[in-house]
Structures are given as structure tokens and as C-alpha cells.
Amino acid sequence: MLQNALLAVAITLLYFSRHYSPLLAAIGFCIIGYQVTDALIPRVSPSFVKIGLFGKDLSKPGRPVIPESIGAVSAMVYLFLLFFYIPFLFYKYLVVITSGGGHRDVSVMESTHDEYLFPHGKMSEYLSAVLCLQSIVILGMADDLFDLRWRHKFFLPAIAAIPLLVVYYVDFGVTYVLIPDIIRKWVDTPRTAVNLGGFYYLYMASMAIFCPNSINILAGVNGLEVGQSVVLCIISLINDSLYLTLGTEASKEAHRFSAILIIPFLGVALALWKWNKWPSKVFVGDTFCYFAGMIFSVVGILGHFSKTTLLLFIPQTFNFAYSSPQLFGLVPCPRHRMPRFNENDGLMYPSRADLIEHPPQKVMVPVLKILHALKLIDIETDIKKNMIISCTNMTLINLVLVWFGPMREDKLCNRILTIQLAVGLLAIFGRHVVGSLIYGHDNIQFL
Amino acid sequence: MLQNALLAVAITLLYFSRHYSPLLAAIGFCIIGYQVTDALIPRVSPSFVKIGLFGKDLSKPGRPVIPESIGAVSAMVYLFLLFFYIPFLFYKYLVVITSGGGHRDVSVMESTHDEYLFPHGKMSEYLSAVLCLQSIVILGMADDLFDLRWRHKFFLPAIAAIPLLVVYYVDFGVTYVLIPDIIRKWVDTPRTAVNLGGFYYLYMASMAIFCPNSINILAGVNGLEVGQSVVLCIISLINDSLYLTLGTEASKEAHRFSAILIIPFLGVALALWKWNKWPSKVFVGDTFCYFAGMIFSVVGILGHFSKTTLLLFIPQTFNFAYSSPQLFGLVPCPRHRMPRFNENDGLMYPSRADLIEHPPQKVMVPVLKILHALKLIDIETDIKKNMIISCTNMTLINLVLVWFGPMREDKLCNRILTIQLAVGLLAIFGRHVVGSLIYGHDNIQFL
Numbered sequence: 001m002l003q004n005a006l007l008a009v010a011i012t013l014l015y016f017s018r019h020y021s022p023l024l025a026a027i028g029f030c031i032i033g034y035q036v037t038d039a040l041i042p043r044v045s046p047s048f049v050k051i052g053l054f055g056k057d058l059s060k061p062g063r064p065v066i067p068e069s070i071g072a073v074s075a076m077v078y079l080f081l082l083f084f085y086i087p088f089l090f091y092k093y094l095v096v097i098t099s100g101g102g103h104r105d106v107s108v109m110e111s112t113h114d115e116y117l118f119p120h121g122k123m124s125e126y127l128s129a130v131l132c133l134q135s136i137v138i139l140g141m142a143d144d145l146f147d148l149r150w151r152h153k154f155f156l157p158a159i160a161a162i163p164l165l166v167v168y169y170v171d172f173g174v175t176y177v178l179i180p181d182i183i184r185k186w187v188d189t190p191r192t193a194v195n196l197g198g199f200y201y202l203y204m205a206s207m208a209i210f211c212p213n214s215i216n217i218l219a220g221v222n223g224l225e226v227g228q229s230v231v232l233c234i235i236s237l238i239n240d241s242l243y244l245t246l247g248t249e250a251s252k253e254a255h256r257f258s259a260i261l262i263i264p265f266l267g268v269a270l271a272l273w274k275w276n277k278w279p280s281k282v283f284v285g286d287t288f289c290y291f292a293g294m295i296f297s298v299v300g301i302l303g304h305f306s307k308t309t310l311l312l313f314i315p316q317t318f319n320f321a322y323s324s325p326q327l328f329g330l331v332p333c334p335r336h337r338m339p340r341f342n343e344n345d346g347l348m349y350p351s352r353a354d355l356i357e358h359p360p361q362k363v364m365v366p367v368l369k370i371l372h373a374l375k376l377i378d379i380e381t382d383i384k385k386n387m388i389i390s391c392t393n394m395t396l397i398n399l400v401l402v403w404f405g406p407m408r409e410d411k412l413c414n415r416i417l418t419i420q421l422a423v424g425l426l427a428i429f430g431r432h433v434v435g436s437l438i439y440g441h442d443n444i445q446f447l
Numbered sequence: 448m449l450q451n452a453l454l455a456v457a458i459t460l461l462y463f464s465r466h467y468s469p470l471l472a473a474i475g476f477c478i479i480g481y482q483v484t485d486a487l488i489p490r491v492s493p494s495f496v497k498i499g500l501f502g503k504d505l506s507k508p509g510r511p512v513i514p515e516s517i518g519a520v521s522a523m524v525y526l527f528l529l530f531f532y533i534p535f536l537f538y539k540y541l542v543v544i545t546s547g548g549g550h551r552d553v554s555v556m557e558s559t560h561d562e563y564l565f566p567h568g569k570m571s572e573y574l575s576a577v578l579c580l581q582s583i584v585i586l587g588m589a590d591d592l593f594d595l596r597w598r599h600k601f602f603l604p605a606i607a608a609i610p611l612l613v614v615y616y617v618d619f620g621v622t623y624v625l626i627p628d629i630i631r632k633w634v635d636t637p638r639t640a641v642n643l644g645g646f647y648y649l650y651m652a653s654m655a656i657f658c659p660n661s662i663n664i665l666a667g668v669n670g671l672e673v674g675q676s677v678v679l680c681i682i683s684l685i686n687d688s689l690y691l692t693l694g695t696e697a698s699k700e701a702h703r704f705s706a707i708l709i710i711p712f713l714g715v716a717l718a719l720w721k722w723n724k725w726p727s728k729v730f731v732g733d734t735f736c737y738f739a740g741m742i743f744s745v746v747g748i749l750g751h752f753s754k755t756t757l758l759l760f761i762p763q764t765f766n767f768a769y770s771s772p773q774l775f776g777l778v779p780c781p782r783h784r785m786p787r788f789n790e791n792d793g794l795m796y797p798s799r800a801d802l803i804e805h806p807p808q809k810v811m812v813p814v815l816k817i818l819h820a821l822k823l824i825d826i827e828t829d830i831k832k833n834m835i836i837s838c839t840n841m842t843l844i845n846l847v848l849v850w851f852g853p854m855r856e857d858k859l860c861n862r863i864l865t866i867q868l869a870v871g872l873l874a875i876f877g878r879h880v881v882g883s884l885i886y887g888h889d890n891i892q893f894l
Contacts, residue, residue, distance in 0.1 A: 052498060167533065167574070
């Protein structure tokens with residue numbers, strides 16, 4: 001009943017989007033995406049288990065076996081939504097000059113023949129985004145299936161970004177970045193922008209690597225991968241609406257494009273979240289993490305607001321920086337760093353790295369003590385021997401447990417998502433205030 | 448040594464393609480595609496076996512286990528070649544106005560800014576082709592992994608064709624087909640073309656379904672799937688070169704596009720053939736059959752010469768039509784219809800359908816007898832009871848065995864490929880002679 005009503009709303013939105021804005025169609029596709037994904041997940045999950053795509057949920061009594069890589073379903077639904085979106089996106093250019101007999105095709109054909117009317121450039125941009133997302137789905141599936149090595153999979157997103165970067169190079173090729181006012185005054189230059197040339201492509205490739213991997217690393221609690229993607233969607237959409245209501249014409253276009261890609265994604269992500277949130281009935285797999293991160297990379301790269309995108313990823317960046325002593329071997333890194341589940345009280349506790357058997361690098365001992373004093377880590381010390389016995393693993397998830405004490409898995413996930421949302425909103429606010437200060441202007445007009 | 452020499456040739460071709468033709472780059476990518484695919488196949492095959500992608504070769508003593516779905520490797524290499532191809536394809540529009548300091552990026556950027564210079568329409572066309580091919584790879588992999596039902600997988604190519612058809616609709620939208628002169632005189636109309644409207648999309652979707660499935664159905668002998676794709680490439684390229692040397696300007700462009708997609712495919716297909724030909728070290732999987740067929744569909748659809756493409760598929764069409772009594776249940780259809788391997792002499796014999804246990808539809812009895820008289824089938828009859836005991840399975844492969852007698856698997860494959868090549872060449876020849884007759888003109892100028 002509710003489903004039918006929602007579908008009716010979606011179809012109405014698609015219909016009216018022709019006369020108003022492609023964003024209405026995006027909302028329509030968001031609803032359809034939710035319903036289709038929600039319907040598909042229980043139907044295809046058994047097939048995933050059958051071919052070996054399953055995992056054990058270590059934070060539940062009895063460690064139940066759960067289908068893995070189900071995020072691929074959301075990703076596929078999303079990709080097909082993007083295909084069907086194309087006519088709605090470009091509808092305003094398909095001017096219908098009715099030929100009398102109701103032959104809409106004839107008139108559509110006549111109008112699209114005008115080379116200067118139809119924005120082929122926009123179309124290439126859109127198609128290159130879809131290609132990039134489709135590539136990351138293929139590579140993500142390869143990773144989920146073949147369980148690639150960490151040092152290989154880290155670079156997968158850069159490979160998937162190749163179509164995006166190549167089309168960018170051939171079709172647009174803008175490699176200028178604005179120079180902040182402060183720096184302009186400092187080096188005393190009249191130039192407002194600097195051309196990064198080839199380095200800009202390196203920068204974009206790094207963006208493409210960063211977002212997917214940072215989502216993939218902030219994981220280990222039921223629902224966190226999808227939850228953080230949903231929060232990222234919400235913050236992005238708030239930022240986009242700011243621009244769409246108050247922005248300049250050029251920035252409006254970039255943020256319309258952003259909203260167009262993100263709104264349907266929100267639909268498929270919410271459906272996946274329904275199944276993945278605590279207690280998880282499915283796992284999402286690397287495919288989903290890469291895919292979700294790539295959407296934000298693509299939006300940032302094509303919309304030329306990659307610095308703002310990075311602001312949205314502050315919690316993930318913090319998690320990465322905080323993890324780096326363990327990732328780079330300065331502090332021993334156990335195979336799993338997810339929090340420890342206590343079967344007796346059903347709560348999650350911070351997991352710890354054993355520093356007796358595997359002592360950390362000498363240089364890290366005082367650092368660990370300082371971090372402990374700053375409440376950024378919890379260490380156990382043997383006072384007699386003046387030795388650190390163990391420290392909590394350096395992930396944002398464990399840190400939240402250090403701060404707020406042990407809690408149930410769903411509470412933990414929600415706490416992290418709340419922090420992410422708060423930080424994200426502050427970041428956007430800061431970006432527009434500070435942005436005005438360092439660039440001497442902002443591209444949204446508050447007054 | 449030879450490998451390095453070939454790579455040097457490839458790089459030289461890529462370099463000079465800038466000054467001459469993107470077709471030189473296609474040959475370069477063909478060589479690179481061959482080498483990369485050939486190097487990857489032995490490296491990734493064990494991983495395929497590990498995750499359950501393997502099959503038994505029923506036509507060998509001992510039925511050895513062989514990695515399955517390796518065609519996905521060729522397909523992925525091909526897709527990445529197509530990405531890297533983009534700058535070479537559009538090089539002539541990236542006019543380099545050297546800025547003095549060797550900053551090529553700067554000048555490239557300046558030139559691509561000109562909206563009217565760069566053929567964005569061509570770019571969308573190309574990207575939609577890549578999207579369609581990438582979609583069929585994903586769906587093909589899903590089929591190889593999950594072993595979809597026949598009635599589902601039959602329609603997969605139509606789903607993969609959605610991006611192609613949508614972009615076609617939005618970006619080009621030409622739904623006219625030429626009316627043959629004969630029909631024009633017959634119905635006495637001055638119109639030279641008729642608008643098929645929506646039916647044209649149905650026609651294109653059928654094309655997309657037909658080519659991939661027809662390759663998938665003509666299989667069952669080592670090397671035949673890839674071999675027939677290679678032969679299709681050769682016939683297509685001969686046809687393309689006819690047009691490129693003798694054709695009108697418009698047809699030249701369509702056939703340049705065709706050659707651009709087919710030449711690199713020839714490279715990855717030849718490398719796969721090296722591993723898949725008798726005695727097979729790998730199986731290609733449905734992914735490859737779909738993928739290979741889709742390339743010819745895409746080329747035919749975007750080049751507007753889908754009727755010619757269908758001519759290239761005469762052997763596959765014959766195989767499909769010939770199979771249809773079994774496919775539609777008029778004659779019983781065993782689970783496998785591949786020829787029977789005789790371990791004693793190592794030769795392949797036509798496999799037979801048992802008509803005693805599962806008698807055919809009454810109406811088919813005289814038909815089978817006529818086919819037998821025409822040497823289009825072999826039947827065994829019980830003269831006393833006037834009953835047909837068995838008939839050879841109705842596939843082109845078995846028919847070749849009926850005609851030429853039992854032979855070794857590699858000889859059988861080569862015989863079929865030779866027939867395919869001969870029929871294809873005749874079809875092209877016929878198309879240009881008969882085409883001139885029924886359309887009153889031909890789009891290549893012999894004189």
C-alpha cells in the first residue's frame with residue numbers, strides 16, 4: 001500500500017520534472033531506487049551465499065553467517081537509474097514540436113539535430129561519470145571475489161577514475177585553481193589563478209583514491225559504511241541547496257550536477273542501510289565502499305569543488321591520520337582492529353594492541369603517553385617496569401568507545417554518525433565563513 | 448625479444464597516429480591488447496579456479512578441469528584500451544598551439560575550450576558504446592557467477608543496451624530507414640525513407656539481443672566462440688576497408704568508427720584464442736560471447752548498417768534457425784548438444800537425440816525425413832516398426848560432422864570457421880551487388 005503510494009509519487013515527480021527541474025526526477029529516481037533495491041536484496045542474497053560471498057558477524061553471539069558484498073546490488077540499481085535518468089536530464093533540450101499526428105519521436109529527432117542546442121559537452125561529462133562509477137563497481141566486485149591484496153586494492157579507484165580523467169582531459173581540460181587572497185598579497189601577484197597542468201590530474205587521481213579508501217577504512221560496526229555514506233549525502237545536499245538558492249549561476253550548475261548524482265544514490269543507500277544496520281542481515285562489501293566514495297570524488301572533481309568535498313570527509317581523514325601509526329607499522333597493528341564484542345553484557349569495548357609481545361617503535365612511547373594524556377588513546381601500563389602493556393587500536397570507532405565508554409553496537413554506530421554529521425555541518429559553515437576570508441569572496445551570496 | 452619489438456611498433460603507431468589517422472592508434476592498441484591479455488591470462492587463471500569458476504572439458508580424455516569465464520579478462524583489457532584510446536581518437540581537435548615553454552597542457556586547454564570545434568556529439572556516441580559494452584561485461588559476469596536461467600540471460604544484452612539506446616534517443620534520435628527502390632516503385636511513393644519511430648528502438652534492442660546470443664549458441668567446441676569472433680572481425684574489417692577506400696564521406700565515418708572498435712578487439716580476442724584453441728587451457732565463459740556479440744551490435748547500430756551486420760551473422764542465424772525445432776521443443780532437446788567425443792579414436796562424432804524415449808511432435812516426423820533426404824540431418828530408423836530411433840542434434844557443429852564425417856576437435860573448429868569466412872565474404876560481395884540492385888544505388892563507388 002505505502003509502496004504503491006510511493007511509486008505513484010515517484011512517477012508523478014518524473015512526469016512533472018519535464019516542466020520544472022531535473023531535480024524532481026532525481027527525487028523520483030531516489031524513491032524508485034529505494035524500492036527496487038529493497039525488493040532485490042532479500043531475493044538475491046541466497047545466490048551470493050551460494051557462490052561463497054558470505055562473512056561471519058564477529059560482534060554477535062554465535063557469529064552468524066551473513067551474505068557479503070550485497071552493496072553491489074545497490075550499485076547496479078543506481079547505475080541503471082543513471083541510465084534511465086538521461087532523457088529527464090536533457091529533456092529541456094528535446095523541444096517537442098508536435099507534428100500533429102502525435103509522433104513525438106519525429107519532432108524530438110528534428111530538435112536534437114541542432115548541434116548548438118543540445119549540450120553534448122554536458123552529456124559527455126555525465127557519461128564519463130557513469131563510466132567511472134561502473135568501472136569502480138567492476139573493480140570492487142573483482143576485489144570482493146578475488147580478495148585482492150591491500151597494496152593492490154588501494155589503487156583500484158585510481159584505475160576506475162581513468163575514464164573520468166581522460167574525458168576531463170579531452171573534453172574540458174581546465175587545470176587552473178584559484179589563488180587565495182592571502183597568498184596573492186604575500187607573493188604580490190596580480191594573477192588570480194594558477195595552472196597546475198599535469199599535477200591537477202595527479203591531484204584528481206588522489207581525490208579518486210582518497211574518498212573510496214577512507215570510507216572503506218572507517219568500517220567494522222554494523223551499518224557504519226552505509227550510515228556514513230548517508231550522512232555524507234545529507235551534508236552534501238545541504239551544501240548543494242545553499243548554492244542552488246543563494247549561489248552564482250556557475251556554481252548553481254555544478255551543485256545541480258552534484259545533487260543529481262547524490263539524490264538517487266541516497267535512495268539505494270537507504271535501502272541497503274535498512275538491511276545492513278544493526279543487527280545486520282547483509283554485509284555491504286568493498287564494492288559499496290569504493291562505489292560510495294567514488295560518487296563523492298566524481299561530484300567534487302566534475303563540479304570543481306574538490307576542496308569542499310574533502311571538508312565533508314573530515315571524520316574519515318581524521319580516522320586515516322589517527323590510524324597511520326598503526327598502518328605504517330610504528331605501533332603494532334593486529335589483523336582486525338574492530339572493537340571487541342563482549343558476549344556477557346552484549347556491549348562493544350575498544351580492542352587493544354598487545355605491546356608486550358610486539359613493542360612499538362621507541363619514538364612512539366612518549367607519543368602514546370601524550371595521546372593518553374590528551375584522552376586520544378587508552379594505554380595500560382605496568383608501573384613497576386615502566387612499560388606500556390597495551391593500547392587501544394587507533395581507529396575513530398575505538399576512540400569513541402574510549403570517550404564514551406562501552407556501548408551496544410547500534411548506539412556506537414549512531415554516536416559516530418552523529419559526530420560525523422555535526423563535524424560536517426560545522427565544516428560547511430566554516431567553509432563559507434573562512435572561504436570569504438581567505439579568497440576575499442565566497443561563491444554564495446548571503447545577502 | 449619479439450614482444451619488445453611488437454611493443455615498440457605499437458608505441459610508434461600510437462605516436463604517428465596523431466599526424467595521420469586514429470586507425471594507426473587502433474593497430475597500436477590491438478598489439479598492446481594482445482600482449483597484455485596474453486600476459487594476464489596465465490596469471491589470473493588460478494584465482495578464477497579458486498573461486499569456483501572452472502569447468503570440465505568433456506571432449507578430452509579424463510575430462511580435465513579448466514578455468515572458466517577467462518573471457519572476462521579480455522573484456523576488461525579491451526575496455527581499458529578504449530579509455531586510453533580517447534585522446535588519440537580526438538587528437539586532431541586538441542590543436543596544439545605551443546605556448547613556448549613546452550606547456551602542452553595549457554595550449555590543449557585553450558583549444559578544447561572552443562565548444563564548436565570539439566565534436567562532443569562524437570564523444571557521447573563513443574562513451575555510450577563503452578558504457579553498453581561495460582554493462583554487458585557486468586551482466587555477463589553476473590551470469591557466469593550466478594548461472595542465471597536461460598530465459599533471464601537471453602534478455603541480458605537488451606538491458607546492457609539501455610545506455611546505448613538512451614543516448615541514441617537523446618543525442619541523435621534518427622529513426623529513419625531507407626526504402627528499397629523495388630518497394631518504392633511497388634507502392635508508388637516519392638519518399639526515400641520511412642520513419643520507424645519507437646519500432647526502431649525495438650529493432651535496435653533486438654539487434655542487441657541477437658548478436659550476443661547467436662555467438663553464445665554456436666559453441667561447444669574448443670576455440671569456436673573466440674574463433675568465430677575473430678572471423679567476424681576479419682570480415683567486418685574487409686567490409687570497412689572497402690568503405691574507407693571507396694565509400695562516400697558519410698559511410699567512411701561510420702566504418703572508421705567500426706574499425707576503431709573492432710581492431711583493438713581483434714587483439715584481445717587473438718590472445719584469448721591462443722589460450723582457448725584446441726586443446727583449451729581456459730574456457731571463455733558467457734561474458735566473452737555476450738561481449739563479442741555486443742561489439743558487433745554496437746558497431747552496426749551506431750554506424751547505421753545493422754542490416755549489413757546481420758549479413759555477417761549468417762552462419763549464426765542459420766545455426767539458430769536450424770536449432771529452433773529443438774529449442775522450441777518440437778524435437779526433444781538433450782541438456783548438451785555438443786558433439787560426442789570418442790575416447791578410442793580421439794575423434795568427434797555428431798551427438799544424437801533419443802527419439803524412442805522422447806518422441807518428437809508428430810508434425811516433425813516427415814520434416815525430419817525430408818531434412819535427412821536433403822542431408823541436413825542424420826536419422827536412424829527402425830525399418831520394421833517404421834520409426835525414427837534417433838536424429839543428430841540440430842546444431843551447425845553436428846551438421847558439419849554429418850557432412851564431412853567424424854574428425855578431431857581442432858579440425859572441426861577450423862572447418863566451421865572456414866565455412867563462416869567463406870559465407871561472410873560471399874555475403875559482403877552479395878550485399879554490394881544486390882544492394883545496388885534493390886536500393887538503386889550503393890554507398891560504395893566501384894568505379
